[in-house]
Amino acid sequence: MTTDGFRVLDVKSLTEYIKATPSLASKLGDELDNLEIKEVGDGNLNFVYIIISTSGSLVIKQAVPYIRLIGESWPMTKERSYFEATALKRQHSLSPNHVPEIYHFDRTMSLIGMRYIEPPHIILRKGLIVGVEYPLLAEHMAEFMANTLFFTSLLHLTTTQHKSAVAEFCANVELCRLTEQVVFSDPYKISEFNRWTSPYLDSDAESIRNDKILKLEVAELKSKFCEKAQALIHGDLHTSSVMVTKESTQVIDPEFAFYGPMGFDIGAFIGNLFLSYFAQDGHSNNANNRKTYKAWIMDTVANTWNLFYKKFTSLWDIHKDGPGEAYLHEIYKDMELWSLVKQKFMLDLFHDSLGFAAAKMIRRIVGVAHxxxxxxxxxxxxxxxxxxxxxxxxxxLIKKRRNFNNITDVISTVE
Known part of the structure; x- marks a missing residue:
C-alpha cells in the first residue's frame, strides 16, 4: 500500500529505512547488518517493531490507514501518529521518568522511533492477570497524571496558550470520534461490532440498552468528553498503555491524545484496575484464591486517587500566583475562598473520573474491544x-457517582 510517499514497512524495508535515518541508526551504534527485529503489535491499531543491535535498541511504531483489529473495512487516519508523537514529546517533558523519549518522527510515513522500554518491563495488564504486585504503581501514575494534567490546563496556562494547544489537537477528530462511538454510543444500542460472552450475558447487554437512567448519565459524560477541553489527556490510559517493573512505570501509546476532560484519563486507569479486580476470581485456584491480591488492587485504586489529589493540589498551591488564568490569584487569594475553590474543583473532577471509569468498564464487556x-x-x-x-x-458507579465524596466510599460498595 503506497499513497503520498507512505508505505507499510516490513522487516526488510524497515532495516533499509533505519539505515537511511541517522537519528535511528545512531541509537543502534550504527551496527545495522545483524539487527534483531520483532513485530510485537498486539494492539488494535498499529504495527510495532522492537529493533535490537549489539550496542543499542529502539522501538518503531507505524500507523496504518485502517483499524488493525478490524482490517481495511474500517478506515482510520494514519495522521494519528502525529498527535501521538506530539503528545509523547509534551508528556515526556512534563513527566520524564514515566514517558519514553522520542528519537524520530516521520509524518509522511506515520512512523515514530522511540526508546525501547526494555525487559523486565511488561504490559501492566499482563502483570495484573498473573497477580504481580507493583508497590510504586499508584505513586508513579499519580505523578504522571498530576504533572501532565495540571501543566496543560488553565490552572497553569494562559488562555492564549491553552486555546492554541486546544486548536492543534482538535484535528485529532477521527480518534475522538472513535472513542465517542465505542465508549459512549455502541454499547447502548445494537451495533455490528458489539460482542459479549453469549449467551450468558445476553440479558445483561439488553438491560444496558434498555436502561433509560444509564443512558441519561452516559449522554452527560459524552457531552463532557466532546466539550470539556480541560487539559491534554492521554485519551486511552488503560492498563495495556502502561509498562511496568516493580521499580518503574512507563506510559505509552497516547495516539488518542487531545484536550479533553481530566477525569477521562483518571477514570480510564481506575476503571481498568476495577476490571482487573473483578477478573481475579476467574484466575483464582486452590493454591491461590487471589483475596490478598484483590485487596492490593483496591489499595492501589485508593492510593492512585489520593496521591493524585495530593500531588495535583500541591502543584496548584505552588503555582497559584503563576500565569494560569482559570483562578487568578488576585481574585482568589483569600485563604477560605482558595480552599473552597480547590474542594469544589477536585470533587467535580472525582465525580467525572468515576463516571468515565464506569463507562470504560461497560464498553470493555459489551462493546467492540475486550x-x-x-x-x-x-x-x-x-x-x-x-x-x-x-x-x-x-x-x-455511573448512576450514583455524585453520592460519593471519597474513594474509600466507592471501594466499600465493591463486592
Missing amino acids: VEDFESINDVVKRADCERRALDFAKI
Whole structure:
C-alpha cells in the first residue's frame, strides 16, 4: 500500500529505512547488518517493531490507514501518529521518568522511533492477570497524571496558550470520534461490532440498552468528553498503555491524545484496575484464591486517587500566583475562598473520573474491544460471572457517582 510517499514497512524495508535515518541508526551504534527485529503489535491499531543491535535498541511504531483489529473495512487516519508523537514529546517533558523519549518522527510515513522500554518491563495488564504486585504503581501514575494534567490546563496556562494547544489537537477528530462511538454510543444500542460472552450475558447487554437512567448519565459524560477541553489527556490510559517493573512505570501509546476532560484519563486507569479486580476470581485456584491480591488492587485504586489529589493540589498551591488564568490569584487569594475553590474543583473532577471509569468498564464487556483480564478466563461460565459483577458495579458507579465524596466510599460498595 503506497499513497503520498507512505508505505507499510516490513522487516526488510524497515532495516533499509533505519539505515537511511541517522537519528535511528545512531541509537543502534550504527551496527545495522545483524539487527534483531520483532513485530510485537498486539494492539488494535498499529504495527510495532522492537529493533535490537549489539550496542543499542529502539522501538518503531507505524500507523496504518485502517483499524488493525478490524482490517481495511474500517478506515482510520494514519495522521494519528502525529498527535501521538506530539503528545509523547509534551508528556515526556512534563513527566520524564514515566514517558519514553522520542528519537524520530516521520509524518509522511506515520512512523515514530522511540526508546525501547526494555525487559523486565511488561504490559501492566499482563502483570495484573498473573497477580504481580507493583508497590510504586499508584505513586508513579499519580505523578504522571498530576504533572501532565495540571501543566496543560488553565490552572497553569494562559488562555492564549491553552486555546492554541486546544486548536492543534482538535484535528485529532477521527480518534475522538472513535472513542465517542465505542465508549459512549455502541454499547447502548445494537451495533455490528458489539460482542459479549453469549449467551450468558445476553440479558445483561439488553438491560444496558434498555436502561433509560444509564443512558441519561452516559449522554452527560459524552457531552463532557466532546466539550470539556480541560487539559491534554492521554485519551486511552488503560492498563495495556502502561509498562511496568516493580521499580518503574512507563506510559505509552497516547495516539488518542487531545484536550479533553481530566477525569477521562483518571477514570480510564481506575476503571481498568476495577476490571482487573473483578477478573481475579476467574484466575483464582486452590493454591491461590487471589483475596490478598484483590485487596492490593483496591489499595492501589485508593492510593492512585489520593496521591493524585495530593500531588495535583500541591502543584496548584505552588503555582497559584503563576500565569494560569482559570483562578487568578488576585481574585482568589483569600485563604477560605482558595480552599473552597480547590474542594469544589477536585470533587467535580472525582465525580467525572468515576463516571468515565464506569463507562470504560461497560464498553470493555459489551462493546467492540475486550480486555485480556476477562478473555483469558477459559471457563466461560466463570468469565461471564466475573463480567456480570463488573457490569453491575459499573452501573451503580455511573448512576450514583455524585453520592460519593471519597474513594474509600466507592471501594466499600465493591463486592
